[in-house]
Amino acid sequence: MTDTPITETEQTTVNVVEETSEVEALAPCDPENVSQPASFSYITENDYMTSRNTTRDRKHSKRMVCVCQFDPETDSPEDACGDDCLNRVLMMECGSRCPSGEYCRNRRFQKAQYADVEVFKTEKKGWGLRAKEKIKANTFVMEYCGEVLTAEEFEDRKREYSKQKRRHYYFMSLRNDEILDATLKGNLSRFINHSCDPNCETQKWTINGLLRVGFFSLRNIECGEEITFDYQFQRFGERAQKCYCESANCRNYLGGTKQAPSKFPRDSVVSGMREGRRKGRQSSVQNPEDAEFEKEIFDIVGSSWKLKDGDQVLAISRTMLQAETPTQRMMLLQVLQATEDGACLKKFLSLHGLRLLWSWMVDLTDTGSPEMMQFQLKVLETLEHLPITTRNQLDETKLLSVIGRWRDKSSPKGASDQGSGDTDGEGKVEASEGAVVSEPEGRPMEEGSINEASIAVKEEDGKREAELRNAGVEEQVQKDGSCSEDVLAARAAVLLDKWSALKEVYRIPKKASKLPKSDSPEEEKSDWEGSTLEEEGGGGGTG
Numbered sequence: 001m002t003d004t005p006i007t008e009t010e011q012t013t014v015n016v017v018e019e020t021s022e023v024e025a026l027a028p029c030d031p032e033n034v035s036q037p038a039s040f041s042y043i044t045e046n047d048y049m050t051s052r053n054t055t056r057d058r059k060h061s062k063r064m065v066c067v068c069q070f071d072p073e074t075d076s077p078e079d080a081c082g083d084d085c086l087n088r089v090l091m092m093e094c095g096s097r098c099p100s101g102e103y104c105r106n107r108r109f110q111k112a113q114y115a116d117v118e119v120f121k122t123e124k125k126g127w128g129l130r131a132k133e134k135i136k137a138n139t140f141v142m143e144y145c146g147e148v149l150t151a152e153e154f155e156d157r158k159r160e161y162s163k164q165k166r167r168h169y170y171f172m173s174l175r176n177d178e179i180l181d182a183t184l185k186g187n188l189s190r191f192i193n194h195s196c197d198p199n200c201e202t203q204k205w206t207i208n209g210l211l212r213v214g215f216f217s218l219r220n221i222e223c224g225e226e227i228t229f230d231y232q233f234q235r236f237g238e239r240a241q242k243c244y245c246e247s248a249n250c251r252n253y254l255g256g257t258k259q260a261p262s263k264f265p266r267d268s269v270v271s272g273m274r275e276g277r278r279k280g281r282q283s284s285v286q287n288p289e290d291a292e293f294e295k296e297i298f299d300i301v302g303s304s305w306k307l308k309d310g311d312q313v314l315a316i317s318r319t320m321l322q323a324e325t326p327t328q329r330m331m332l333l334q335v336l337q338a339t340e341d342g343a344c345l346k347k348f349l350s351l352h353g354l355r356l357l358w359s360w361m362v363d364l365t366d367t368g369s370p371e372m373m374q375f376q377l378k379v380l381e382t383l384e385h386l387p388i389t390t391r392n393q394l395d396e397t398k399l400l401s402v403i404g405r406w407r408d409k410s411s412p413k414g415a416s417d418q419g420s421g422d423t424d425g426e427g428k429v430e431a432s433e434g435a436v437v438s439e440p441e442g443r444p445m446e447e448g449s450i451n452e453a454s455i456a457v458k459e460e461d462g463k464r465e466a467e468l469r470n471a472g473v474e475e476q477v478q479k480d481g482s483c484s485e486d487v488l489a490a491r492a493a494v495l496l497d498k499w500s501a502l503k504e505v506y507r508i509p510k511k512a513s514k515l516p517k518s519d520s521p522e523e524e525k526s527d528w529e530g531s532t533l534e535e536e537g538g539g540g541g542t543g
Contacts, residue, residue, distance in 0.1 A: 037119070037127045037191070038168075040182070040183070040184055040185060040186055040190070041184060041185045041186075042185075042186070042187060043145050043146075043185045043186065043187065044112065044145070044187070045143075045145060046145055046146060046147070046148050046180065046210075046212065047146070047147045047148065047185055048147075048148045049147055049148060049149055049150070049153055050148075050150055050153070062095055062096070062097055063355065063358070063359045063362075064087060064090075064092060064095075064321075064352060064355060064356075064359070065094075065095070065097045065098065065099070066081060066085050066086050066087040066088075066094055066098060066099065066100075066106070067086060067099075068080070068081050068084075068085050068086075068098070068099055068100050069099065070099065070100040070101075070103060072103055077103055077105075078105070080100040080103035080104055080105050081094055081098065081100045081103075081104045081105050081106040082105060085106050086351065086352055087106055087352075088106045089314070089351065090206075090314075090317055090318055090321060090351060090352065091203060091204065091205045091206065091318050091321075092205060092206040092207075092321060093106050093107050093108070093109055093110060093205060093206070093207045093208075094106045094107060095208060108140045108214075109140075109143055109205060109207045109212055109214060110207060110208075112143070113140060114140075114141065114142040114143075115131065115133070115135050115139060115140075115141045115142060116131070116132040116133045117129050117130065117131055117132060117141070117142070117188060117227060118130060118132050119188060119191050120226075122193070122226070124244040125193045125244050125245075126168070126193075127191050128191055128192070128193045128226050128227075128228075129188060129189070129191040129192050129193075129226070129227045130224055130225060130226045130227060131221050131222070131223055131224065131225055131227060132223065132224075133223050134220065134221065134222055134223050135217050135220070135221040136217065136220055137217055137218065137219045137220050138216065138217060139216065139217045140214055140215075140216055141189075141200055141214070141215040141216060141217055141227060142187070142188070142189050142214065142215055143187070143189065143212060143213065143214045143215075144172055144180060144182065144186075144187075144189045144190075144202065144213040144214065144215065145180075145182065145185075145186050145187045145189065146170065146172070146180040146181050146182035146183075146185060146186045146190070147180070147181045147182075147184065147185050148174060148178050148179070148180060148181075149178065149179045149180075149181050150177060150178065150179075151177055151179070151288075153179075154171070154179040154181070157171075157181055157183075161183065166183070168183075169183065170182035170183045170186060170190050171183075172202070172213060174204075174211055174213060175204075175211055175322060176288075176289050176292035176293055176296070177288075177289045177292075178211075180213065189215060192215065192227050192228065192229060193226065193228050193245075194228065194229070194230065194231040194243065194245060194254060195226075195228035195229070195230065195245040195247055196230065196243060196245050196247045196249050196250045196251050197245070197247035197248065197249055197250075198218065198228045198229040198230045199217060199218055199219055199221050199225070199227065199228055199229075200215045200216060200217050200218060200221075200227055200228060200229045201215070201216055201218055201229055201230070202214070202215060202216075202229060203216050204322075206321045206322070211322060215227070215229060228245065231254060240253040240254060241253065241254040242254075287325070287327065289325070289328075290325060290327040290328055290331075293323070293325075293328045293331070294328075294331055296319060297316070297319065297331055297332065297335065300312055300315045300316055300319065301316070301335055304338075305334065305335055305338050306335060306338040306339045306340065306341075307335060307336075307339040307341060307344040307345075307348070308341060308344065309344070310343075310344070310347050312344070313344050313347040313348050313351065314347075314351065316332065316335060316336075316348075317348060317351045317352070317353065317356070319332065320332055320356050321356070326371060326372070326375045329360055329375065330374075330375060330378055333378045333379065333381075333382045334378075336348065336382050336385065336386070337378075337381060337382055337385050342387055345385075345386055345387050346387055348386070349386060349387070349388070349393065353386070354386075354388075354393060354394070354396070354397050354399060355396070355397050357379060357382070357383065357399075358397040358398060358399050358402065360379065361376075361379060361399075361402045362398075362402060364376070368485075370483070373483040373484070373485065373488050374483050376406060376483075376488055377483045377487070377488055377491060380403070380406075380488075380491045380492060380495055381491070383399070383403075383495060384494075384495050384498065388499070388502070389502070390502055390503060390504065390505045391499075391502040391503060391504040391505075392504055392505055394499060394502070395504070400496070400499070403492050403495060403496060404492075404496065406488060406489065406492040407489050407492035407493045407496060408489070409485060409488075409489060
């Protein structure tokens, strides 16, 4: 990162792609001289004014590894973490553990893969930014960099800039409690002007656990065309600002309405932190950050507080990446539990759903506190509600290992030898040593096999035991609304009992280049394409 003061005159343009930390320092300009932009310090990444512990953020990011399968010998480089990459879909960049390795195409922020742009003087709007080459639709243009302020620091900056009688502000919301300010430090994206009919939009992406803002093209942008986005400007001060975008649908003024927006804008330049509660919905959330997060969830799912379509599932999954406090995560778990649409729950599972929940589970500290135990119980209830139908879904994460530890933490001696069995470090459930299955009368068992009837009897007994245990858990939880270690352990045991009967399913990839050769194309297709193998006894209690 550099803090070199620079200015750009109309004749001095900077090719973004070629910008490095060694930027030429130009002479500071006169604030009253409108022939050149005000000076600022060029930075290549956000500068946090208040130190932030990023250790947990980076650990969380490393856990979210995409499932892309890329072979440089047979696949096109364009296929390496392309549009169907799970991380890309969730607006999260891949990290160092990406299976595509150096070929990964989902690291645009990290590699500063910016479009070729330049600063220029507009006729009515002051300085702006325009394309030096044609930019295709849905292209990453550049990141919006600045100083990251807390809510308190933001208020101080507002007062300071007001005293200085600054005419231009460069605030943009990053998250509920953080604001980007590119007034003093930033990059060329600070020159992007507003338009009521913009050709770009802002998107918030998670990179190595941190949230960052980038501009993405909404349509094709021609060479020489100005780059714009909709500020959705929230008024700073008493007067609205006149809009000069001159588009057909121009709203004439920025911040012209006195009505506050329905939420703290996600993708907008802001000039104040919105206050006040939503009418018609009383919230029990006291922390201001959690209250704002609750409003974001409300804006996605509405008053029903449940998922109803795929777009909502995707939005909630992206929001889960940004949830930091137990309260925020509890609210999202409530949304999942209230969702009744099976298709929505399956969609959630397909979007790293179990891996997201697992990352929350291993983040837990002070697990003996009542608040943390209540959160653990909510996680277990959510997992029981999700349509997990195969053992593979569990083996792809280490859920079984974590839940096994929760069960064993306060279980009486020997309890872990029942139900689902012990969990190993890889998250696999193994049958307890010395387990014996009784032989039904009149039907001898073959050597090396387990009688099917005895398996059915054991599974039925296990179901009845789980139902009785579950009923006891529900009664104890409903009694006082609290959660003890015994209740948590019992709930974990119930869930492991339920999962012990799941089968493991093997699917053979459809990639033609990886399939064995066959004399008959039809025979090859019928033998391999879409074939599925099931392994009986996938659950540890019966395997």
